[in-house]
Amino acid sequence: MKRWMTVAFIASILLVGCNNEADEISEAIESTPDTLDDEHAEEEQPFTYPLTGDKSDIKLDHRPVGVMINNHPAARPQSGLVDADVVYEVLAEGEMTRFLALFHSTFPEVVGPVRSARDYYIDLANGYDAVFITHGWSPGAEARLKAGEADYLSGLHYDGTLFQRSTDRRAPHNSYITFENIQKGIEEQGYDWEKEVPPLSFYTSEDIQVVGHAVSTIVVNYLNRNEVSYQFDEQTGKYHRFNGDSQTVDYHTNEPLLVANLFIVESEHNVLDEAGRRDINLTSGGRGLLFQSGIANEVNWKNIDGRILPVDENGNEMPLKPGMTWINVVPTSPSMDESVSYN
Secondary structure, three states: OOOOOOHHHHHHHEOOOOOOOOOHHHHHHHOOOOOOOOOOHHHHOOEEOOOOOOEEOOOOOEOOEEEEEOOOHHHOOOEOHHHOOEEEEEEOOOOOEEEEEEEOOOOOOEEEOEOOEOHHHHHHHHOOOOEEEEOOEOHHHHHHHHOOOOOEEEHHHHEOOOEEEEOOOOOOOOEEEEHHHHHHHHHHHOOOOEOOOOOOOEOOOOOOOOOOEEOOEEEEEEOOOEEEEEEEEOOOOEEEEEEOOEEOEOOOOOOEOEEOEEEEEEEOEEEOOOOOOEEEOOOOOEEEEEEEOOEEEEEEEEEEOOEEEEEOOOOOEOOEOOOOEEEEEEEOOOOHHHHEEEO
């Protein structure tokens, strides 16, 4: 498992450090192995991480954790985002997006900045039966969480205890939580932890045959104000992400975020109130663009048991490449043809 920060370094970032007492959940997390570089790793590792398709020598038996991560310019670069298995990027208010990052195969030492929830992020987290981590909420999201629609931890309840404020950024862009404290919160709330996670569909090393149009650069323009781009790296076979001119890297290690599957989906967005909160249709299905191995394919998307997945013209789930899957949700107005370009 990657460990991005020593305890001393965490203490320098957070106002209050966290202890290192192990418990049953942390033992399960600590048992998650590093990816092996040996050429025979696949033969030696009989299991597969269900949300990345990467090989493992153990079978994971715990739930994912879904964290609301801030994408305001003042919150960049983020911490721990590079370790997510699946990331949804969706508009909140205005032109700014937020991330729902789902962690399962690897838990970074610390993650954030953590931001507040909206209704549709809860739906996306529930598609993976994830423990939902947020710092605040809209009125609709608050009502649903308090009604028990998801297992959650909120920084509004644990600010200064499980959640800590960094001293180098200003609120609301400075809330962080360690995975050790997430474990503590799960135990304190009595949430179920041990569950089998239904796997996504992945290519195997023998059957990867991505066909389509070769492209190297993809640009997603959110409302002509927030530009996100991806650059294909032939050496790694994955995509580097950029917000404007700034590459998405880890705050502590400067490690670049690498995307194996970039999936862009078009969905109806409606503004609900003067604050700019939105209702986003994540159930109807619709048009999508799937980018893998430098190849673009026009596909469809479908909500399958709460998960936004690529499907072919017959509605059959399409396989993913092993690695991180990043899903950009864009409005139908302007259309995907207007907001997404690639070459």
